[in-house]
Amino acid sequence: MDSALIPEGVKRCSFGKFAIGIIIFGGVLLWGVYAMLLIWLKGLNQTNMNDYYGFALWIWADLGVIALGGGAFFTGLLRYVIGKDELKNIINYAVLIGFICYSSALLILAIDVGQPLRSWFIFWHANVHSMLTEVAFCLSCYFAVLTIEYIPLILENRQINKVPFFHNLAHNMHEVMAIFAATGAFLSFFHQGSLGGVAGVLYGRPFAFREGIFIWPWTFFLFTWSAAAYGPCFTLFITRLTEKISGKKLVKQNVIDLLAKISGWTMGTYLIAKIIDTWYWASVSAPARGFNLIDFYSNNPFYGIWILIAEIVVCGIIPALILLTPKGRNNSTLLFTAVSLACIGVLLNRWVMVLQVMAMPVMTFDNWVMYIPSWQEVATTILPVAYGIILVMISFRYLPIFPQERELNS
Amino acid sequence: MFPFSFEWIWDLSHMIFMGGLVYALTIIGIGMTYCILKTVVDTMHGKGGGQQH
Numbered sequence: 055m056d057s058a059l060i061p062e063g064v065k066r067c068s069f070g071k072f073a074i075g076i077i078i079f080g081g082v083l084l085w086g087v088y089a090m091l092l093i094w095l096k097g098l099n100q101t102n103m104n105d106y107y108g109f110a111l112w113i114w115a116d117l118g119v120i121a122l123g124g125g126a127f128f129t130g131l132l133r134y135v136i137g138k139d140e141l142k143n144i145i146n147y148a149v150l151i152g153f154i155c156y157s158s159a160l161l162i163l164a165i166d167v168g169q170p171l172r173s174w175f176i177f178w179h180a181n182v183h184s185m186l187t188e189v190a191f192c193l194s195c196y197f198a199v200l201t202i203e204y205i206p207l208i209l210e211n212r213q214i215n216k217v218p219f220f221h222n223l224a225h226n227m228h229e230v231m232a233i234f235a236a237t238g239a240f241l242s243f244f245h246q247g248s249l250g251g252v253a254g255v256l257y258g259r260p261f262a263f264r265e266g267i268f269i270w271p272w273t274f275f276l277f278t279w280s281a282a283a284y285g286p287c288f289t290l291f292i293t294r295l296t297e298k299i300s301g302k303k304l305v306k307q308n309v310i311d312l313l314a315k316i317s318g319w320t321m322g323t324y325l326i327a328k329i330i331d332t333w334y335w336a337s338v339s340a341p342a343r344g345f346n347l348i349d350f351y352s353n354n355p356f357y358g359i360w361i362l363i364a365e366i367v368v369c370g371i372i373p374a375l376i377l378l379t380p381k382g383r384n385n386s387t388l389l390f391t392a393v394s395l396a397c398i399g400v401l402l403n404r405w406v407m408v409l410q411v412m413a414m415p416v417m418t419f420d421n422w423v424m425y426i427p428s429w430q431e432v433a434t435t436i437l438p439v440a441y442g443i444i445l446v447m448i449s450f451r452y453l454p455i456f457p458q459e460r461e462l463n464s
Numbered sequence: 465m466f467p468f469s470f471e472w473i474w475d476l477s478h479m480i481f482m483g484g485l486v487y488a489l490t491i492i493g494i495g496m497t498y499c500i501l502k503t504v505v506d507t508m509h510g511k512g513g514g515q516q517h
Contacts, residue, residue, distance in 0.1 A: 177485075178465050182477035191481070195488040202496065218512035223503040225512070230495055237491050244484075 059213055059452050063460040065302075066451050075447055079440045086437025089430040090165055098168045100430045107412050111427040112166045115435045117249055117404040119155040119162075120193075121277075122397060124285025126152020126200060127242035132316065134235035143309045146455045147296075148289045149203045154445055156197045158438030163193075165434050185248040185255070192245030199238040203231065207453050243278050250277025253407045260343040261350050262411040264335060272331050273407070279327065283320035284400035286313050287373070287393040294390050296450065303462040311383050314393075318377025321396065325370050332366065350414060354422035357410050361402065369399025 055069040066072070093100045103110045129148040133141040164170045176190045209215060209224035247270070253262040254271025264271040290313060297304050336347040351359040376382035376392035383389055413422055427435075449455055465471060465482060472478060506512060 178469075179471060180465050180481060182481040187481060188484075191485045191488075195485070195492065198492055202492070218510075219503060219507045221512035222506040223499060226499040226502045226506070230499060233491065233495055237488060237495075241488060 056452075059211065061212055061452075061454045064463070067300075072447065072451060076444060079443045079447075082440040083437060083444065086433045086440060089433035090437065092430055093165055093168075093434065094170065100428060102426060102428045102431065106423045107409075107425045109408050109412060110425060111409075111431045111435055112162045114401075114405050114408045115438070116159050116162045116166070117408060118401045119158050119438065120246065120249065121281045121284060121400045121404060122288040123152045123155025123159070124242065124246060124281030125287075125289035126155075126203075126285070127196070127239050128282040128285050128320075129289060129313065130203070130235035131239040134232040135239065138312065138316075140309050140312050143456070143458050144289065144293065144305050144313060146207055146453075146457075147293055147305075148286070149200065150207070150446065150449050150455065151289055151292055153197075153200045153204045154438075154442040156193065156200055158442060159193065160197060161438055161441075162434070185251045188248045189245045189252075192241040192248070196238055196241040196245065199234050199241065202227065202234050203238070206231075207449070207455065210454050211452055242281070246278040246281040247274040250274050250407070253411060256411065259411050259414070259416060260340050260345045261414045262407060263339065263343070264331065265339065272327075276324070276328060276331060279320070279324040280400055280403060283317060283324045284396050286317040287321075287377075287396035287400075290314060290317070291390070291393040291397055292446070294386075294393070296446070300450070302459065304456040304459050306458050306462065307384070309458075310389070311380075314377050314383045314389060317396075318374055318383075321370070321374040322378060325366065325374055328366065328370070332362070350410075354413065354424070356424065357406075357413060357422075361406060361410070365399055365402040365406065369395045369402060373399065 060066050089100075101110065125148045129141055129145055132138040133145045164173065167173060176187060177194075180187050180191075206224040206227045209220045209227075214220050215224065250273035251271055253259075254264040254266065254273030256262045262273070264273050266272045266274065290310060293305055293310070340347060340350070348359070351357055351362065373392035373395040376388050377396075381388075382392060409425065413424060415421055415423075465478075467474075
């Protein structure tokens with residue numbers, strides 16, 4: 055039915071099967087849209103946010119998808135600026151994943167601000183002393199860059215590419231892509247960092263507060279570093295998942311191996327910095343403010359020391375070691391386990407830096423405050439996941455995302 | 465916010481923040497303008513029309 059739109063030389067499932075998938079995830083998407091409309095029409099009283107939890111599930115999801123989408127800027131930097139040419143075979147997918155992650159982040163923010171009609175205030179009435187202003191600037195600009203990186207892919211659709219103007223536009227955009235990729239890397243460095251900086255400058259919250267250089271707390275650098283390390287893991291995770299679902303080999307092992315190796319080294323160095331930061335925070339920063347390490351992880355029903363061990367050891371050191379060894383990278387199961395654990399690790403990191411910070415008592419009369427999101431918050435957090443799956447399905451079916459697919463499946 | 469807005473102050477924070485934003489938008493704008501103009505010229509000269517990528 056739609057075979058004229060499918061890239062030449064590749065096989066896709068029947069249109070009926072594809073349509074059923076779209077309908078299923080479209081249903082989930084509509085559920086999220088309904089919750090989103092409830093929040094926009096009735097207000098933030100639809101959520102379980104309160105004076106303790108001004109930042110809640112959405113901000114965790116926001117920081118999570120931005121970290122996972124970091125694969126786009128880091129892979130783009132490696133491909134276009136550093137010149138790792140092999141990565142041209144996975145960069146399209148990294149861009150698509152980044153586009154989905156960043157559009158999701160902006161959608162979540164549009165819901166979270168409560169009054170989206172005034173979103174432009176952040177540009178016009180900018181508070182130039184706020185790290186979140188920098189995040190808003192960089193996030194918007196970087197989304198524009200990702201859109202520019204995604205457009206040539208759309209223009210390379212079999213039918214669209216027949217139109218000379220679109221064909222030439224795609225070609226010319228490819229020619230100057232290095233400039234856009236470098237701009238994207240510059241923007242990403244700052245907004246990833248500033249998201250970490252927001253937590254690090256909270257001097258009234260000893261769980262999050264960190265020292266640093268000039269105006270930048272250590273969390274600024276750790277967030278950028280972790281996005282560069284864990285973002286490519288998400289690209290590899292989604293690539294492997296797509297291969298399993300489609301039953302096709304999409305990217306050659308040497309490309310996977312290179313990205314996994316770079317990711318492993320970046321994770322390894324990040325973890326050394328993270329462990330030093332945690333040790334200094336536990337032994338110097340927190341005691342200076344009247345807290346011991348165990349105070350942050352006791353007397354509450356959820357946040358035990360397990361969460362620190364899970365983040366640094368289980369979902370940090372173990373996947374890094376797997377990615378650093380050639381045997382680990384070449385074993386499909388081990389590689390998939392490592393990238394899955396890495397994704398969970400960075401999401402755990404963002405969770406504690408958003409929600410545990412809020413839960414932790416800071417006054418002597420305070421208690422731990424737990425938070426359970428409302429169904430509207432859950433639905434609007436699942437909404438971008440459904441949107442992402444639909445966009446991946448459509449892009450995989452109609453766009454030449456994987457240059458090696460034809461060769462690998464002939 | 466532009467320098468002629470009443471909220472504008474000529475201090476380092478405003479110059480860095482707003483300067484950075486204008487800088488990024490300028491690169492994106494010039495890049496895309498170049499691509500579109502070159503595409504118009506290429507198309508007028510009869511280039512394109514296949515799938516040569």
